[in-house]
Amino acid sequence: MANFVMPKLGADMNMGRLLSWSKNIGDRIERGEIIAEVHTDKADIEIESFISGVIEKYLIEPGEEVPIGTVIAIIRKDGEVTTTNETPVEIAAAPTVAPDLSKRETMTETVRLHISPVAKKLAAELGIDPTQVKGTGPGGRITREDIENAAKTKTEKPAPDRQTGMRQIIAAAMARAKREIPHYYLRTTIDLKRALDWLAQENEKRSVADRLLYGVLLIKAVAMALREVPELNATWENEQVNPKPSINVGIAISLRQGGLIAPALLDADKKSLDELMQKFRDMVQRARAGRSRSSELSDATITITNLGEQGVEEVFGIIYPPQVALVGFGKIVERPWAVNGMLGVRPIITATLSADHRVSDGHRGGLFLSALDRLLQEPENL
Amino acid sequence: MTYREAIRAAMRNALQHDPRVFLMGEDVDQYGGAFAVSRGLREEFGAERVRDTPLSESAFVGAGIGAALGGMRPIVEVMTVNFSLLALDQIVNNAATLRHMSGGQFSIPLVVRMATGGGRQLAAQHSHSWEGWYAHVPGIKVLTPATVQDAYGMVLAALADPDPVFIFEHATLYPMEGEFDDSSGAADISKAVIRRVGGDVSLITYGGSLGKCLQAAEALAKEDIAAEVIDLRILRPLDIQTILASIRKTHRAVIVDEAWRTGSFAAEISAQIMEQAFDELDAPVARVCSAEVPMPYAKHLEDAALPQVAAIVNTVQGMM
Amino acid sequence: MTPEKTKEVELQATVLRLLGDIAPEADLTSLNPVLSIRDQLDIDSMDFLNFVIALDKELHIAVPETDYTKIATLDGCVAYCLQRLEHV
Numbered sequence: 001m002a003n004f005v006m007p008k009l010g011a012d013m014n015m016g017r018l019l020s021w022s023k024n025i026g027d028r029i030e031r032g033e034i035i036a037e038v039h040t041d042k043a044d045i046e047i048e049s050f051i052s053g054v055i056e057k058y059l060i061e062p063g064e065e066v067p068i069g070t071v072i073a074i075i076r077k078d079g080e081v082t083t084t085n086e087t088p089v090e091i092a093a094a095p096t097v098a099p100d101l102s103k104r105e106t107m108t109e110t111v112r113l114h115i116s117p118v119a120k121k122l123a124a125e126l127g128i129d130p131t132q133v134k135g136t137g138p139g140g141r142i143t144r145e146d147i148e149n150a151a152k153t154k155t156e157k158p159a160p161d162r163q164t165g166m167r168q169i170i171a172a173a174m175a176r177a178k179r180e181i182p183h184y185y186l187r188t189t190i191d192l193k194r195a196l197d198w199l200a201q202e203n204e205k206r207s208v209a210d211r212l213l214y215g216v217l218l219i220k221a222v223a224m225a226l227r228e229v230p231e232l233n234a235t236w237e238n239e240q241v242n243p244k245p246s247i248n249v250g251i252a253i254s255l256r257q258g259g260l261i262a263p264a265l266l267d268a269d270k271k272s273l274d275e276l277m278q279k280f281r282d283m284v285q286r287a288r289a290g291r292s293r294s295s296e297l298s299d300a301t302i303t304i305t306n307l308g309e310q311g312v313e314e315v316f317g318i319i320y321p322p323q324v325a326l327v328g329f330g331k332i333v334e335r336p337w338a339v340n341g342m343l344g345v346r347p348i349i350t351a352t353l354s355a356d357h358r359v360s361d362g363h364r365g366g367l368f369l370s371a372l373d374r375l376l377q378e379p380e381n382l
Numbered sequence: 383m384t385y386r387e388a389i390r391a392a393m394r395n396a397l398q399h400d401p402r403v404f405l406m407g408e409d410v411d412q413y414g415g416a417f418a419v420s421r422g423l424r425e426e427f428g429a430e431r432v433r434d435t436p437l438s439e440s441a442f443v444g445a446g447i448g449a450a451l452g453g454m455r456p457i458v459e460v461m462t463v464n465f466s467l468l469a470l471d472q473i474v475n476n477a478a479t480l481r482h483m484s485g486g487q488f489s490i491p492l493v494v495r496m497a498t499g500g501g502r503q504l505a506a507q508h509s510h511s512w513e514g515w516y517a518h519v520p521g522i523k524v525l526t527p528a529t530v531q532d533a534y535g536m537v538l539a540a541l542a543d544p545d546p547v548f549i550f551e552h553a554t555l556y557p558m559e560g561e562f563d564d565s566s567g568a569a570d571i572s573k574a575v576i577r578r579v580g581g582d583v584s585l586i587t588y589g590g591s592l593g594k595c596l597q598a599a600e601a602l603a604k605e606d607i608a609a610e611v612i613d614l615r616i617l618r619p620l621d622i623q624t625i626l627a628s629i630r631k632t633h634r635a636v637i638v639d640e641a642w643r644t645g646s647f648a649a650e651i652s653a654q655i656m657e658q659a660f661d662e663l664d665a666p667v668a669r670v671c672s673a674e675v676p677m678p679y680a681k682h683l684e685d686a687a688l689p690q691v692a693a694i695v696n697t698v699q700g701m702m
Numbered sequence: 703m704t705p706e707k708t709k710e711v712e713l714q715a716t717v718l719r720l721l722g723d724i725a726p727e728a729d730l731t732s733l734n735p736v737l738s739i740r741d742q743l744d745i746d747s748m749d750f751l752n753f754v755i756a757l758d759k760e761l762h763i764a765v766p767e768t769d770y771t772k773i774a775t776l777d778g779c780v781a782y783c784l785q786r787l788e789h790v
Binding site: 118119121145 | 633660701
Binding site: 203204207208209213215254256280281284285309 | 758764767
């Protein structure tokens with residue numbers, strides 16, 4: 001038996017509310033399949049199972065909010081038979097804190113909602129978060145009418161709570177970063193002529209749907225450069241550095257209604273440009289639809305922010321804890337550029353590195369940026 | 383026609399058409415019954431078929447069981463529900479069990495009628511509502527006519543039933559005038575009936591409390607609360623489906639029952655709603671029952687002890 | 703309306719619908735037809751690529767990257783599509 005726990009889907013997540021189970025009890029689930037949808041302050045996230053087996057039992061119901069690390073489901077692993085006195089193995093979709101069961105009792109106590117059964121059922125059907133609804137029934141009970149009214153308001157103006165929640169999350173993460181992380185900043189300008197020429201040629205050969213964006217070249221180059229300077233691909237937790245074996249590049253995606261989210265392209269260094277492009281497109285679309293996956297949101301080992309779209313030339317970003325580095329790209333601008341004693345006009349991009357001085361030093365950061373430059377000069381090898 | 387006259391008409395009809403039918407009980411012949419239900423029947427059908435009995439409920443209910451076993455169709459009138467306790471052994475141990483214990487060889491087509499309920503200043507020994515206790519017992523049917531039409535039709539339906547049927551007549555209903563169709567014959571004794579349609583709350587009641595619920599619904603309508611009033615009609619077997627269908631519409635339920643609430647039939651209905659319609663509820667099930675005291679004699683105290691229209695209205699308001 | 707005008711009106715409606723799919727939150731009624739679509743709707747290169755893919759799917763017009771500047775405004779985009787459709 002394996003315990004499936006509420007995953008930690010971001011450094012600042014303490015609680016998660018189950019929105020729905022994707023499988024029925026007794027159903028088979030494969031590793032990587034979606035098991036549940038969970039609501040956090042930042043987004044509704046599809047949680048993937050990290051084990052294959054059969055769903056034995058669900059321990060919480062849709063609508064319930066529990067602390068991270070709480071066991072929420074039990075999965076019978078392949079080859080196991082149903083027994084009762086086995087010690088379950090802890091599994092999780094993400095790094096978790098140890099479940100503190102005594103704490104769970106008190107925490108569920110405090111979040112216990114005063115809501116009528118039919119209102120609870122209706123809220124689940126209509127996708128209303130009952131904790132955001134003010135009860136008007138006797139003793140402040142949330143009634144069916146309250147949920148119906150909330151549903152009406154919800155359709156009138158799109159989710160203001162999500163906005164506020166996301167703002168709070170960003171505020172907490174960024175304040176923590178600036179409070180705790182001794183940032184150092186490096187900047188370099190990179191000639192993108194070769195990269196863009198190669199891309200234009202490449203895209204000419206391709207159908208519209210298979211075209212690459214230059215952003216994908218940047219992502220791949222960052223991932224490859226990290227292989228050379230692996231200490232930037234890590235997290236800082238419990239006063240020590242944890243190097244990460246895979247390079248999962250988080251991409252800051254701005255949401256049109258405000259706020260941002262940074263889902264990760266997993267193993268970006270090992271993926272081809274085509275694979276990366278396809279994942280990237282899919283991920284942006286889902287992120288903007290509020291449908292990111294648990295592994296994408298929890299597993300980033302570094303973040304890229306590309307503000308070039310907005311027309312700025314440089315960005316000195318704030319690291320997203322517990323990561324230890326952030327790479328920023330500005331706008332591609334045409335500038336006079338000297339090569340081999342000749343002056344020409346070249347498309348130039350400014351790459352910046354914000355890095356955690358507890359983990360790396362400027363010298364190593366500099367090596368990373370120069371590796372990035374070198375890699376972008378050989379786009380055909382990316 | 384009154385409720386009392388409707389029962390009499392049904393019994394007269396049965397006495398006329400079925401020679402196996404006879405009525406017995408305390409004071410049913412010359413006196414015409416404690417509530418004058420059988421007045422005139424002795425003159426019409428003679429002392430053979432309208433028989434006075436000694437003051438021994440156990441004896442004459444037992445005699446009724448014996449007569450039914452022997453092929454007759456007895457109607458036994460027990461003066462009031464409190465006296466029926468003296469016949470409990472005959473009812474619970476014999477009437478309710480013999481079909482089962484004989485492997486279906488014996489049936490007991492017995493009808494027992496009695497007055498029930500309070501509200502007439504008859505104090506603690508004559509104001510009980512024990513129909514909920516009887517509804518506890520498998521093997522018998524428990525009818526609680528609340529309208530003139532049901533008073534007539536349920537007597538005929540009871541006589542047509544092959545098993546013991548108990549009819550509880552709320553004593554305050556006897557003088558009630560009401561619509562009556564004497565061509566209607568036996569009533570359906572399987573279904574509860576919605577007496578008033580509404581979408582906001584279900585008032586679940588029977589017998590003597592039906593009128594109070596209809597009045598309460600009228601008062602609530604003035605405040606834009608649409609109460610649905612369910613007349614259970616039969617306590618055993620209970621038509622839970624009608625109750626559940628109503629709750630799926632209103633999402634709130636109030637049970638109004640003159641019996642005490644502890645261990646009551648109102649508690650049973652409440653439990654079945656929890657078991658079968660929990661997810662439909664928008665508020666806890668509420669009960670309006672009698673105060674848990676022996677029924678007072680003084681008028682103002684008795685009024686305070688019984689469920690009243692104002693209490694029903696207040697309870698509903700408190701749920702919204 | 704001339705057949706050409708009808709065609710143009712239809713095309714504009716199609717282009718607006720495709721943009722609406724990509725930027726569902728945007729108010730398309732206030733879109734200025736001679737100013738940059740990307741600036742007005744705050745859409746990035748990924749959204750824009752999705753728009754180009756949608757044009758290809760819906761109208762079978764594959765816009766080469768070198769023509770991206772021609773479809774930067776609503777009017778420009780409609781005119782470009784009209785022209786491309788005529789020369790099929």
